[in-house]
Amino acid sequence: xxxxxxxxxxxxxxxxxxxxLTLLPLLNMVSAALQPADVNPTxxxxxxxxxxxxxxxxxxxxxxxxxxxxxxxxxxxxxxAALLAATLAGYALGSLRVRGxxxxxxxxxxxxxxxxxxxxxxxxxxxxxxxxLNTRWAxxxxxxxxxxxxxxxxxxxxxxxxxxxxxxxxxxxxxxxxQEFRRIxxxxxxxxxxxxxxxYFLWTWNQFLLPVVLIDNPLDRxxxxxxxxxxxQYSLSIPLLNAGALIVITPVIIxxxxxxxxxxxxxxxxxxxx
Amino acid sequence: xxxxxxxxxxxxxxxxxxxPRRGAARGWLLLLPxxxxxxxxxxxxxxxxxxxxxxxxxxVGTATWVGLGNYATVFTxxxxxxxxxxxxxxxxxxxxxxxGAGLVLATLIRSLRSGGFxxxxxxxxxxxxxxxxxxxxxxxxxxxxxxxxxxxILRAAGLGWLARPWLSDYGTALPAVGLIGSxxxxxxxxxxxxxxxxxxxxxxxxxxxxxxxGWWREFFAITLPGLRQEIAVLVTLSMIAALSSFDIIYTSTxxxxxxxxxxxxxxxxxxGFTQSDVGLASAFGIVLMILVVACVLPxxxxxxxxxx
Numbered sequence: 308x309x310x311x312x313x314x315x316x317x318x319x320x321x322x323x324x325x326x327x328l329t330l331l332p333l334l335n336m337v338s339a340a341l342q343p344a345d346v347n348p349t350x351x352x353x354x355x356x357x358x359x360x361x362x363x364x365x366x367x368x369x370x371x372x373x374x375x376x377x378x379x380x381x382x383x384x385x386x387x388a389a390l391l392a393a394t395l396a397g398y399a400l401g402s403l404r405v406r407g408x409x410x411x412x413x414x415x416x417x418x419x420x421x422x423x424x425x426x427x428x429x430x431x432x433x434x435x436x437x438x439x440l441n442t443r444w445a446x447x448x449x450x451x452x453x454x455x456x457x458x459x460x461x462x463x464x465x466x467x468x469x470x471x472x473x474x475x476x477x478x479x480x481x482x483x484x485x486q487e488f489r490r491i492x493x494x495x496x497x498x499x500x501x502x503x504x505x506x507y508f509l510w511t512w513n514q515f516l517l518p519v520v521l522i523d524n525p526l527d528r529x530x531x532x533x534x535x536x537x538x539x540q541y542s543l544s545i546p547l548l549n550a551g552a553l554i555v556i557t558p559v560i561i562x563x564x565x566x567x568x569x570x571x572x573x574x575x576x577x578x579x580x581x
Numbered sequence: 582x583x584x585x586x587x588x589x590x591x592x593x594x595x596x597x598x599x600x601p602r603r604g605a606a607r608g609w610l611l612l613l614p615x616x617x618x619x620x621x622x623x624x625x626x627x628x629x630x631x632x633x634x635x636x637x638x639x640x641v642g643t644a645t646w647v648g649l650g651n652y653a654t655v656f657t658x659x660x661x662x663x664x665x666x667x668x669x670x671x672x673x674x675x676x677x678x679x680x681g682a683g684l685v686l687a688t689l690i691r692s693l694r695s696g697g698f699x700x701x702x703x704x705x706x707x708x709x710x711x712x713x714x715x716x717x718x719x720x721x722x723x724x725x726x727x728x729x730x731x732x733x734i735l736r737a738a739g740l741g742w743l744a745r746p747w748l749s750d751y752g753t754a755l756p757a758v759g760l761i762g763s764x765x766x767x768x769x770x771x772x773x774x775x776x777x778x779x780x781x782x783x784x785x786x787x788x789x790x791x792x793x794x795g796w797w798r799e800f801f802a803i804t805l806p807g808l809r810q811e812i813a814v815l816v817t818l819s820m821i822a823a824l825s826s827f828d829i830i831y832t833s834t835x836x837x838x839x840x841x842x843x844x845x846x847x848x849x850x851x852x853g854f855t856q857s858d859v860g861l862a863s864a865f866g867i868v869l870m871i872l873v874v875a876c877v878l879p880x881x882x883x884x885x886x887x888x889x
Contacts, residue, residue: 314796318689325686326705329768332720333708335730339723350733389618396615405608411616418623420874422825424846425866428853429626429633432640452622455615484607513713515828516846520854531713534832538719545723552719556712563711567704570711575773 340365340550348545358546365550369537370526374555377443378512378530384447386507389454394500396455397462398492402469403484412463418456426453427520434521445521446529450511458503461573465499466492502573505566512559530555627870633863640859651864661865664843665872667755668824671844674759675766675823680815682763683770688804690771691778703775706768714765718832721761722748725833748834754841761829766822770815777811778804813884817877824873845869 335350341357342348344364365371396415400408426449434445469492477487493500511529518532525536534552541548563570634651638644655661686706693699709717724730725747732744747757785803794802827846830836836843836851845865853862 315692318692322686322689322693322702325682325767326702329706329709329764331730332717332724332764335724336720347728349728350730352733392614392618395611399608399611403608403611405612406605408608408612411612415615415619418619420821420877421623421627421870422821422846422873424825424827424849425870426623426626426630427849428859428863428866429629430622431853432633432859433622433626433629448618449622449626452618452620455619455623459615509711513715515713515715515831519831520850531715531828534713534715534719538832545726548719549723552716556716559711559713560708563708564704567707571703571707571772574769575776 336549336553340546340553342546344544344546346546361546361550362554365537365541365547366554368547369540369551369554371551371554373526374528374530374533374536375558377527377533381443381446381450381518381529382508382511384443385450385454385511386504388447389451389458389507390500390504392451393455393458393462393503394493394496396459397464397466398488398496400459401463401466402474402492412459415456415459418453419460423453423516427516430517431520440521441523441527443522443527446514446517449517449521450514454507454510458507461503462496462499465496469495498569499573501566502569505562505570506573508562509559509570530558630863630866633859634867636860638859639857641857644860647860651861652868654861655865655868660840660843661845661848663840664845664848667842668826668844668872670755671759671762671823671826672820674756675762675826676816676819678760678763679766679770679819680774680812682767683774683815684805684808686767686771687774687778688800690775703768703772706771708768709765710769714828715832717761717765718829721757721764721829722833725757749838751838751841754834754838758830758833758842761833762823762826765829766819769818773811773815774808777808781807810884813880816880820876820880821873824876825869845872 338351338353339348340361341359342354342361343356343358344361348354399405400412405411430445430449431440434440434449437444437448439445439448473491473495474487477491482490513531514529515531515534518528519535522528522532525533528536534555537548537551537555541551633644635646635648636644637647637650686702690699690702693702726732727744727746731747735741735743745753747753781803785807786799789799789803825846826844827850830842830844830847831850834842836847846869849862849865849869852858852865
């Protein structure tokens with residue numbers, strides 16, 4: 308390429324600047340978390356005497372162990388059920404092409420345009436009626452429904468692209484519908500399913516509005532929802548607040564770094580197709 | 582787009598159990614769990630929300646029919662209109678800045694020779710998209726604090742007179758909150774646009790080079806039109822994020838100071854759960870949904886119109 312050297316250099320400088328800006332708030336959290344808990348910390352300065360004990364203190368007084376356990380319970384309630392329902396529906400729409408499937412798809416995809424915020428009031432009174440208010444079910448059940456439009460859409464896109472010959476061959480071999488699904492379609496769908504699983508995990512872990520509104524006790528919320536609890540508890544100690552928040556975001560970052568290929572692919576192709 | 586042509590029945594016996602539509606009943610059975618969850622926890626609450634919106638109800642007592650009264654309030658109450666106005670200001674920060682910055686960054690990463698640096702850049706830029714928005718709110722509240730990094734950097738740059746508590750200053754709170762959104766969404770935009778650029782036919786660029794096109798001409802004549810679809814997707818996603826933003830604002834400013842960062846989602850929360858005016862909160866929820874659809878549909882239209 309005949310781009311001039313100054314152009315390349317400017318480009319690199321700009322990019323590095325963007326990276327610094329991206330990382331700065333996160334690093335700033337770390338530096339704040341390491342300052343003495345009882346002192347009002349200042350800006351960017353790396354503490355001379357890093358208080359690594361702040362993380363332990365936040366973990367303990369913030370009941371982080373309990374909070375993480377609560378998040379995992381909610382994840383365990385949402386993710387497998389949502390995955391199963393979305394995969395079955397995606398198979399029905401994409402591979403079996405049931406009569407009326409097109410209309411079902413449109414009906415579901417309309418849900419992508421409904422912000423959670425628009426539903427939060429009725430969801431609250433629904434949970435009250437169902438008797439699930441202030442229990443984890445108040446968050447689990449609606450999330451399964453709210454995640455359905457994207458999941459069905461995503462899984463259908465996978466099943467539509469599986470060559471028809473495959474299921475025809477299975478049929479010739481005498482496989483029933485269920486066998487064909489279990490033995491042939493499901494193994495092929497695993498990459499799509501696992502990408503969706505990662506998205507569902509992150510969306511559940513990061514879910515804020517529903518747990519804050521529907522569960523009174525912060526210790527029964529998702530990790531993200533529990534951040535408000537840290538804020539209340541540590542409103543005077545910025546170092547502990549930052550330490551607590553860092554602990555909560557660590558699992559998400561780890562999951563992202565491990566699965567980033569699948570994650571980004573799922574998010575992007577899902578986005579482009581919608 | 583779903584209507585793939587039904588394969589021909591070779592046997593000619595329509596409706597035979599071995600036909601392509603075999604197991605229609607079972608197919609619907611497979612749809613049942615998904616539809617059940619969706620209808621039960623999205624469609625039904627939506628219908629109930631519409632119903633609530635026509636009533637004056639405090640959540641416990643008897644409800645009184647007020648017709649479109651709550652909607653009239655949404656469109657006349659200066660506080661609620663202000664919240665809608667703020668949401669549109671946030672559109673600039675959630676949509677225009679991230680897409681613009683994403684275009685620049687994607688082009689820059691594309692021109693990198695070393696794959697390692699390019700890949701690392703993508704990962705780092707994407708990080709804010711992964712962490713909970715509430716955590717982003719906490720991180721930035723600290724950045725913007727009186728003794729925080731932003732003011733420290735300004736002082737170091739000799740701009741100390743600019744220093745202020747950004748989130749509690751009436752004039753700066755809304756843009757400051759908006760920039761948190763820019764920070765979150767720029768990585769998503771960059772990565773998606775980068776994938777888009779990768780799909781553009783290389784020969785177009787070579788042809789442009791031969792014609793003597795410079796960097797700018799190349800960008801406007803090839804890159805930008807080629808990314809039409811991706812840009813439409815990003816504008817759609819970020820518009821929804823801007824208009825229905827809740828997490829960031831709840832953790833950073835709670836809508837304050839005064840009403841300077843109040844947005845519809847925060848209003849719905851307050852009116853519904855603090856002031857217990859369920860009807861009005863529901864009406865605002867429906868208005869918010871219509872607002873989102875009204876903003877998103879034209880973008881989708883534009884993208885479709887450009888399809889070849």
